[in-house]
Amino acid sequence: MFRRIGGRLKSNGYPEPCRRINHDPETHAHIMKLRQAILTSVGRKALMALSGVMLSLFLFAHGAGNAVAFLGSEALNSYAAKLHSLSFAVIFFECVLLAAFVLHILLGMSLFLENSQARPVRYQVERSSAQRTPGSRTMPYSGVVILIFIAVHLVNFHFTDRSIPAAELVRKVLRQPFYVFFHISAMAVLALHISHGFWSLFQSLGLSHPKYDAALKNSTLGLALLLSALFIVIPLCTLFIDEFLL
Amino acid sequence: MAKQKIDITLQIWRQENPQSQGSFQHYSLSGISTGLSFLEMLDVLNENLTLNGQEPVAFDHDCREGICGMCGAVVNGRPHGPEPGTTLCQLHMRHFKDGDHLVIEPFRARPFPIERDLVIDRGSLDQLIQAGGYVSVNTGGTPEANTIAIPRETAEQAMDAAACIGCGACVASCPNGSAMLFAGAKVSQLALLPQGHPEGRERALNMVKRMDELGFGNCGNERECEASCPKRISIRHIARLNREFIKAALFSE
Ligand code: HEM
Ligand code: FES
Numbered sequence: 001m002f003r004r005i006g007g008r009l010k011s012n013g014y015p016e017p018c019r020r021i022n023h024d025p026e027t028h029a030h031i032m033k034l035r036q037a038i039l040t041s042v043g044r045k046a047l048m049a050l051s052g053v054m055l056s057l058f059l060f061a062h063g064a065g066n067a068v069a070f071l072g073s074e075a076l077n078s079y080a081a082k083l084h085s086l087s088f089a090v091i092f093f094e095c096v097l098l099a100a101f102v103l104h105i106l107l108g109m110s111l112f113l114e115n116s117q118a119r120p121v122r123y124q125v126e127r128s129s130a131q132r133t134p135g136s137r138t139m140p141y142s143g144v145v146i147l148i149f150i151a152v153h154l155v156n157f158h159f160t161d162r163s164i165p166a167a168e169l170v171r172k173v174l175r176q177p178f179y180v181f182f183h184i185s186a187m188a189v190l191a192l193h194i195s196h197g198f199w200s201l202f203q204s205l206g207l208s209h210p211k212y213d214a215a216l217k218n219s220t221l222g223l224a225l226l227l228s229a230l231f232i233v234i235p236l237c238t239l240f241i242d243e244f245l246l
Numbered sequence: 247m248a249k250q251k252i253d254i255t256l257q258i259w260r261q262e263n264p265q266s267q268g269s270f271q272h273y274s275l276s277g278i279s280t281g282l283s284f285l286e287m288l289d290v291l292n293e294n295l296t297l298n299g300q301e302p303v304a305f306d307h308d309c310r311e312g313i314c315g316m317c318g319a320v321v322n323g324r325p326h327g328p329e330p331g332t333t334l335c336q337l338h339m340r341h342f343k344d345g346d347h348l349v350i351e352p353f354r355a356r357p358f359p360i361e362r363d364l365v366i367d368r369g370s371l372d373q374l375i376q377a378g379g380y381v382s383v384n385t386g387g388t389p390e391a392n393t394i395a396i397p398r399e400t401a402e403q404a405m406d407a408a409a410c411i412g413c414g415a416c417v418a419s420c421p422n423g424s425a426m427l428f429a430g431a432k433v434s435q436l437a438l439l440p441q442g443h444p445e446g447r448e449r450a451l452n453m454v455k456r457m458d459e460l461g462f463g464n465c466g467n468e469r470e471c472e473a474s475c476p477k478r479i480s481i482r483h484i485a486r487l488n489r490e491f492i493k494a495a496l497f498s499e
Contacts (some may be wrong), residue, residue, distance in 0.1 A: 034496070036455075037451060037491070037494075037495035040454045040455055040458050040491075040493070041424070041426075041454065041457065041458050041462075041463075041464040042465075042487070042492075043454075043491075043495065044464070045464060046486075046488070046492055056334045062479065111464045111466075114463060114464055115421075115422035115423070115424075115463040115464055115466070117356065117424045117460065117461075117463075118355060118356050118422055118423030118424070118462060118463030119354050119355055119356065119463075120356055121321060121354055121375065122354070123320060123351055123354060124257075124259075124270065124349055124351055125320075125322050125323035125349045125351070126323050127322060127323025127324055128323075128421075128470060129324070129419075129469075129470055129473030129474065130473070131468065131469035131470055131472065131473045132421070132468050132469070133472060136466065136467065136468045136469075137421075137468075139466065149373055162307045170398055196467075199467075200466075200467040203467045203484065203485055203488070204465075204467065204488060205482065205488065205489075205492065206485050206486065206487075206488035206489025206490070206491075206492055207485070207489075208482070208485045209482065209485070210480065210482055
């Protein structure tokens with residue numbers, strides 16, 4: 001290649017190896033260790049994206065599992081019992097999920113704090129182009145709302161009396177109008193988070209391309225609506241249909 | 247037909263030196279020809295100020311034809327003003343209306359300290375280039391044409407990335423003060439062509455590292471940079487930088 005693009009030939013007929021003009025050790029740092037690379041802005045965004053993928057996969061599994069509720073209380077109870085009988089697998093996935101959450105939250109916070117320092121004096125007039133979306137503007141804030149929701153949700157459904165059958169537990173929690181309102185609002189915020197997140201993760205991982213950008217944008221929107229709808233319909237049914245899960 | 251002369255009011259950031267506390271000052275201009283460029287309008291203002299014994303507004307400029315990357319200020323919240331794909335020097339007063347109020351601020355970001363008024367120090371972008379935005383192979387004399395076949399599409403894309411004039415509008419418009427569009431363009435233009443390959447991995451790693459050290463923020467994929475870039479550089483080049491970086495971090499020796 002060097003010969004082709006004009007490198008001189010050494011007397012033995014081989015092209016001279018690539019020689020650096022600039023030997024300044026500061027500008028020519030040695031190749032980064034993976035650990036160092038992970039801590040850069042791009043490295044942390046890539047991990048943000050990967051943990052986001054894991055959280056999204058969990059949301060899908062969780063949503064699909066919850067949909068069993070539409071088959072009636074018996075189906076839900078036996079599904080829940082089956083799931084809990086797989087105790088080892090459940091604990092394993094819970095640990096993976098917890099790790100993904102902790103990573104996502106800690107990295108998100110570190111990025112947010114750094115970003116808030118990158119422009120010490122703000123503009124007098126802040127006018128965005130049409131490119132920012134409601135989702136992209138609010139990522140850290142929607143994230144915190146999701147976190148609060150998850151804490152409340154776990155107290156209600158996980159760290160509770162586990163001897164109660166699943167269907168009964170759902171009815172106990174989701175027939176409180178105030179709680180259902182909170183639940184639905186949080187799911188709308190989740191939709192907002194995903195409406196940027198799912199598109200964004202492809203960009204962060206370097207996988208996006210103008211060729212399918214429009215398709216990615218549309219499926220992101222569809223995914224956000226589908227997932228949140230799944231999590232909104234069940235509380236609504238439980239609250240408003242008296243015989244749901246009875 | 248639009249008016250040939252307009253009256254406008256200006257609110258401009260005035261700051262004596264990097265250490266001093268700046269503030270906005272108000273000025274009004276009447277009978278501004280809509281054929282003037284934005285910088286020519288500022289020239290008119292400065293002429294008036296000088297005749298009145300006041301300090302003229304310091305602003306950067308050089309070519310005034312949109313190719314050097316020296317000019318730039320934020321006009322009513324938009325870097326290089328409201329017209330897409332334009333530098334401030336190529337923005338014309340015909341895009342403004344009689345009676346408009348223009349708030350003119352310097353590009354703001356932690357790595358862009360203000361020198362005076364609207365003049366900022368963009369040396370951080372040079373330091374970013376010094377971290378790897380070049381090739382250090384000796385490419386010798388001009389090679390014979392077509393010895394290395396480069397697909398037209400690839401060449402076009404490299405050219406698109408190379409259109410970056412380093413004005414810093416991407417940093418100025420980014421809500422996070424990130425320089426990823428700039429770095430993405432510089433990495434892309436070389437990553438796409440054979441001359442850039444030998445140092446490709448080091449380049450991506452070193453430029454990202456330096457970018458963080460210089461105090462730029464992190465890219466949140468907000469796409470504001472793309473909208474304010476006078477050369478309309480696409481965020482696909484940020485995706486390519488991410489790709490190059492991840493490949494390098496995982497696979498380089
Ligand atoms: C099930 C819940 C969640 C899912 C599915 C999810 C998904 C995602 C995805 C896919 C991204 C995009 C990553 C990228 O741009 O590469 C993202 C970004 C983000 N997430 Fe989450 N997330 C969830 C919960 C949270 C929580 C609990 C927090 C924080 C308390 C949070 C904070 C953030 C922040 C701050 C970003 C933006 C990072 C940046 O661009 O600088 N997320 N999330
Ligand atoms: S003065 Fe050269 S680009 Fe505007």
